[in-house]
Amino acid sequence: MNDKKNASGKCPVMHGGATESSMTNMEWWPKALNLDILHQHDSKTNPMTANFNYREAVKNLDIAALNKDLHALMTDSQDWWPADWGHYGGLMIRMTWHAAGTYRIADGRGGAATGNQRFTPINSWPDNANLDKARRLLWPIKKKYGNQLSWADLIAYAGTIAYASMGLKTFGFAFGREDIWHPEKDTYWGAEKEWLAPSGSENSRYSGERDLENPLASVMMGLIYVNPEGVDGKPDPLKTAHDIRVTFERMAMNDEETVALTAGGHTVGKCHGNGDASILGREPEAADISEQGTGWNNKTKRGIGRDTVTSGIEGAWTTNPTQWDNGYFSMLLKHEWELQKSPAGAWQWQPVDIKEEDKPVDVEDPTVRTMPIMTDADMAMKMDPAYREITERFANDAEYFSDVFARAWFKLTHRDMGPKVRYLGSEVPQEDLIWQDPVPAGMTDYDVESVKEKIAASGLSVSDMVATAWDSARTYRDSDKRGGANGARIRLAPQKDWQGNEPARLNKVLTTLEGIAASSGVSIADVIVLAGNVGIEKAAKAAGVEVTVPFAPGRGDATDELTDVDSFEVLEPLHDAYRNWLKGDYKVSAEELMLDRTQLMGLTAHEMTVLIGGMRMLGTNHSGTKHGVFTENEGVLSNDYFVNLTDMSYKWQPVGDNLYEIRDRKSDKVKWTATRVDLIFGSNSILRAYSEVYAQDDNKEKFVHDFISAWSKVMNADRFDLA
Structure with missing residues (x-):
């Protein structure tokens, strides 16, 4: 051979x-x-057995022992990657912060809840340089606790323990984050084709004066927040303040939380830029196989300890960088600052005049004092009027600052976990927080059939019942576990007034359903979902299929007091392929918008297919349009949508950007109209394969049962109490 x-x-x-x-x-x-x-x-990417449930396994975790081990790790400096001042706190906090800080409110993606920092592109972003070392330092602990501790939980917990080890009274911590096993390659992080591309470059994320593209929160490809040297690397604290405000708002933080997080993050640790950045090796994903998944290694010089290069900025912010105190504010407010270049060539601010005893000591030699620094973002806390007011408030009340920071840190590291019912462990705070979208518990012990009978006798149409239940549930985002039917917030501001919910029609339906809920003594949230089920059962019966749609009682009703109106604004649908509606004209095609919403709801391609076809047959189109209603029997849960979509006796002609006519080939008469999201199920080879399954003569009942299965998945997506 x-x-x-x-x-x-x-x-x-x-x-x-x-x-x-x-x-x-x-x-x-x-x-x-x-x-x-x-x-x-x-599931094929998951190495665990099918019956493994991390949220059950973590209940057996010895949290006290883990806490003790992490505290010990903080001061167990290892020669291969020595700790600054003998304490890994700053490194661990940066790791946690950069995991949680990828979260953005527009689509709920990012955050620390999946352990995605282990994978591309995040593991190789320039802003995450040397965080590979932090995760390798944690590996012995992960190895020890095994399946009872996910990487996602460990990455989030390590930073929290780091703060505690340096003196902060933390607010609490919740376990329950489940690991993913390959990159989230389809999360949109920006259109740039190069790292750290300035705002005027090709495919820039900015338009107008300084308008950041949605859903993005960071200012550059490869950064977590803002550029620490200034906008596009040009120092100007007031311009940087604008970027900070936009970025942190898109992370769900207000001005006070923003100042607290900035100051608290820079109270400990340091920046690293004491060397030549050009001699660093490639990032982990591009490094040689011999680097074994690490990157940014310096093989020509020492490259560790005081000679480490990460951001390029060099120095600590406070006199005591391993101690939680109010030193950040003293340093920032009591000195005048001037621009200087670091040894690595990065812009940074240094005090004009400072006493020797106020300088931090060298990370390796406590007999040597070094110059403290501020980034452009830090100077924004001093020079922006609103930030300055908050900064001075914190400077004058250390206890208040510590409390605000602890709460903001908890929010930062838990925002993408969803409601409090998903929190696990002995360190979960008792206090309910408005950003957790609290919902009171609902009744579970009542006569469901009697409520269904009242709904059936109400005179509501199939389309009204199904559309209202769908609109209530479709807000769910699996990315951050927000939205959904539980709480019935569709009847509260801002949801009751959203254009996509057809306010006039919605008010009529809700008036009827609220009366049924009141007379039955059950939640309106349950009644809304039950009404959708009643409509589906009626439509299935008309198609010759007797079914009972599964129902799990127990939803509660939220109140205005339990609803943060501003935070729910980002959940407003601007499109809904399932109800064949677009609020406006968008650069992105209707079918791509459909995929994005489908993925956020946690649905698969075949579930999307069967739901689209069924919703068309039930007559749930927004404003009652007939686009895609390929049937003579609207309101009947038949497979006509797929039968007629795949029927070659018709031809399809565009009559607008998003409108098509379906004509009889012989007579040339218009039979139906359709949109792009209808025709994509016949034109895309994968979606057509699914459509053909449901168009088959022997799959009429399968279509009904598959529709109900997908429908129930959407209705129960936010029922974490059922897991």
Whole structure:
């Protein structure tokens, strides 16, 4: 065999399938609809057994022992990556912060809840330089506690313990974050083609004066927050203040929380820029295989301890960088500051005049004092009028600052975990917080059938019942576990006035359902979902299929006092393919918007397919339009949508950007109208394959049962009490 191989000069392995030289389908056909976003985190990527449940396993975790081990780790400096001042607190806090800080409110994506910092692109972002070292320092602890401790929980907990070890009274901590097992490659982090591209570059995330593209929160590709040297690397604290305010608002933080997090994050630790950044090795994903998943390594000089280069800025913010105190404010407010360049060439602010005893000591030699620094973001806390007022308040009340910071840190590290019912462990705070979207518990012990009878006799149409239940539930986002039908916030501001919810129609339906809820003594949240089920059962019966849609009672009703109106504004739907509606014209195609919403609801491609077809047959289109209603029997849960979509006796002609006519090939008469999200189920090869399944003569009942299964998944998506 060796002789034959050498003679031919060819390798016996077929190349291309798993290398960068291979053209992907999307490269061959760039305009094709990419369904990969719906196929993320397939069970085949998970190495655990099918019956493994992390949220059950973590209940057996010895939290006290873990707490003790993490405290010990903080001061157990290791030669291969020595701790600054003998304490890893600053490094661990930065790791946690940069995991949680990717969260953004617009779509709920990012955050620390999945352990995604282990994977591309986040593990190799320039702003995350050397955080690979923090995770390797944690590996012995992860190894010890095994399946009872996820990386996601450990990454979030390490920073919290770091603060506690340096003197902060923390607010609490909750376990329960479940790891993913491959990159979230379809999360949109920006359109730039290079790291740290300035705002005027190609595919910039900015337009107008300084308008940041939604849903993004960070100012540059590869940064977590703002550029510490200033806007596009040009120091100007007031311009940086604008960027900070936008970025932190998109992380769900107000001005006070923003100042607290900035000051609290810079009360401990330091920046690293005491060396030549150009001699650093590549990031983890581009590093040589011998680096074993680490990156930014310096092989020509020492590159550790006082010679570490990370951000390029060099120095600590406070006199005592391993101690929780109010020193940040003293340093910032009591000195005048001037611009200087670090040894690595980065812009930073240094005090004009400072006493020797107020300088921090060197990270390796306590007999040597070093110059403290501030970033442009720190100077914004001093120079922006609103931030300055808060900064002075904190400076004058250390206890108040510590409390605000502890709460803001808890919010930062838990915002993407969803409601409090998902919190696990002995350190969960008792206090209910408005940003947790609290919902009172509902009744579970009542006569469901009698309520269904009242709904059936109410005179509401199938379309009204189903559309209202759908609108109530469709706000759910699996990204941060917000929204959903529990709480019935569809009847409260701001949801009751959203255009996508058809306020006039909604008010009529809710008036009827609220009367039924009051007379039955049950929550309106349960009644709304039950009404949708009643409508589906009626429509299925009309199609010749007797079914009972599964129902789990127990939803509660939220109140105005338990609802943060501003935070719910970001959940407003601007489109809904399931009800064939677009609020406006968008650069992104209707079918791509459909995929984004589908993925946020946690649905698969075939669940999306069957729901679209069923919703059309039930007549739930927004404003009663007939686009995509491919049937003569609207209100009947038949498979007509798929039968007629795949029928080649029709032809399809565009009559607008998002409107098509379906004409009879023989008579040329218009039979139906449709939108792009209808025709994509016939044109896309994958979606057509699903459509053909439901169009088959022998799958009429399968269609009904699959629709009900997907429907129930949406209705119960936020029922974490059922897990």
